Each structure stands twice: as structure tokens, then as C-alpha cells.
Amino acid sequence: EIVLTQSPGALSLSPGERATLSCRASQSVSSRYLVWYQQKPGQAPRLLIYGVSNRATGIPDRFSGSGSGTDFTLTISRLEPEDFAVYYCQHFDTSWTFGQGTKVEIK
Amino acid sequence: QVQLQESGPGLVHPSGTLSLTCAVSGVSISNGDWWNWVRQSPGRGLEWIGETFHSGNPNYNPSLKGRVDISVDKSRNQFSLSLTSVTAADTAVYYCARDRSYGGDPEEWAFDIWGRGTMVTVTS
Numbered sequence: 001e002i003v004l005t006q007s008p009g010a011l012s013l014s015p016g017e018r019a020t021l022s023c024r025a026s027q028s029v030s031s032r033y034l035v036w037y038q039q040k041p042g043q044a045p046r047l048l049i050y051g052v053s054n055r056a057t058g059i060p061d062r063f064s065g066s067g068s069g070t071d072f073t074l075t076i077s078r079l080e081p082e083d084f085a086v087y088y089c090q091h092f093d094t095s096w097t098f099g100q101g102t103k104v105e106i107k
Numbered sequence: 108q109v110q111l112q113e114s115g116p117g118l119v120h121p122s123g124t125l126s127l128t129c130a131v132s133g134v135s136i137s138n139g140d141w142w143n144w145v146r147q148s149p150g151r152g153l154e155w156i157g158e159t160f161h162s163g164n165p166n167y168n169p170s171l172k173g174r175v176d177i178s179v180d181k182s183r184n185q186f187s188l189s190l191t192s193v194t195a196a197d198t199a200v201y202y203c204a205r206d207r208s209y210g211g212d213p214e215e216w217a218f219d220i221w222g223r224g225t226m227v228t229v230t231s
Contacts, residue, residue, distance in 0.1 A: 044202055044204075045221055047217055047219045050209055051211060051215035051217075054209065056217070056219065057219075088152065095155065098152060101152045
């Protein structure tokens with residue numbers, strides 16, 4: 001079973017700053033199934049990025065994804081107030097797995 | 108507009124069976140997507156439970172195999188989750204979600220539509 005490890009666990013930043021979130025897989029994974037979600041308190045997750053780098057419908061271009069093999073990154077170029085949330089990466093091998101999440105909080 | 112809505116009891120007794128239904132609207136459950144259940148324990152991360160296609164052929168999280176069953180009711184355009192022998196560790200918010208293809212070569216998949224979630228507490 002592939003394990004996804006996200007780092008850091010929490011990130012304290014100010015609006016306007018750049019956020020860089022990491023997702024590391026325990027072994028090389030297929031890019032076609034590498035996905036990122038955003039979750040705010042009391043809400044369901046929201047799809048941000050699929051296939052490593054493709055933004056989902058309606059996602060602003062300040063969100064971008066990159067990576068390959070075992071190392072993947074979600075970048076938020078300039079944090080807006082509504083971007084402070086928890087972010088999860090996800091992958092499918094023989095089953096879907098989620099990383100443990102990175103909380104982006106206001107500094 | 109595709110929408111998913113979870114329903115079911117909010118309280119389940121230990122050793123009992125948790126049963127939830129996800130009503131799908133705005134799209135046929137037979138349109139080629141996969142239909143999933145995901146849960147989130149209070150203050151914790153997301154855990155995938157399993158998925159099913161409209162023709163059956165479910166796929167489950169190995170950690171829950173033997174206790175979980177996901178079925179489809181095409182006539183009602185809904186799918187259901189059954190989790191047996193529940194304990195306090197099964198207390199969570201349960202979400203249903205659609206896993207759709209975004210095309211491409213190779214094909215890319217992601218959970219694009221989620222229900223709002225329903226809280227299930229295992230308690231005597």
C-alpha cells in the first residue's frame with residue numbers, strides 16, 4: 001500500500017504570501033491519479049487539482065500543482081483570505097489513499 | 108447540476124450496522140462514473156472507504172474489508188454503504204463522492220462532487 005506523507009503539518013503565512021505544500025509518496029506513483037483537495041471547517045473537500053497539474057473547473061490560477069515520481073507540490077502563489085484551510089493530496093493505486101493534510105493558517 | 112445527498116441514522120449502537128444512502132441527482136448513476144464513500148473522524152484526516160460502479164464490482168479499503176458493503180440501486184439513482192460490527196472508532200462524518208474521468212491519455216480521475224456529509228456517532 002502506498003503511503004502519502006504531507007509536509008509541513010501546518011504552515012503559518014500572511015495573505016499575499018506564497019504557500020508551498022509537499023506530498024511525498026512511499027513509492028513512485030502514476031501522475032494520472034495524483035489529486036489535491038481543499039477543505040474548510042464544516043465543509044466537504046473541494047477538488048483543486050487532478051492529474052498532478054490540472055486545475056478543476058472554477059479554481060483560480062494562483063493554485064498550481066507540479067511533480068512526478070514520489071514528490072508532488074501544491075503551490076498557492078499569493079494567499080487570499082479564503083485560501084486558509086486544510087489541503088489534502090490523494091492517490092489511487094489498488095485503492096485510494098489520502099495524505100494526512102497540511103493546514104494553512106493565518107500568521 | 109450534479110448533487111449528492113447522504114442520509115441515514117446519526118446514532119448507531121456498538122456492534123451494530125451503520126447504513127447510509129447517497130441520493131444522486133442531476134446525472135444518471137449509470138453514466139460511467141465511480142461512486143465513493145469517504146469518512147473523516149472528528150479532528151482527523153480523510154479515509155477512503157470504498158467505491159462502486161453502476162454494474163457493481165465494488166472496491167474497498169483493505170483496512171475495512173470484511174465489514175463493508177457498497178451497493179447500487181439504479182432504479183432510485185442512489186448507492187448505499189453498510190458497515191458492520193461498528194465500534195467507537197467508526198464515529199465520523201461520512202461523505203459520498205463522485206469519482207469521474209477527466210479524459211486524457213492516460214485517463215485522469217478525481218472526486219469532483221461531494222455530498223455535504225452526515226455525522227454518525229457510535230454510542231450505546
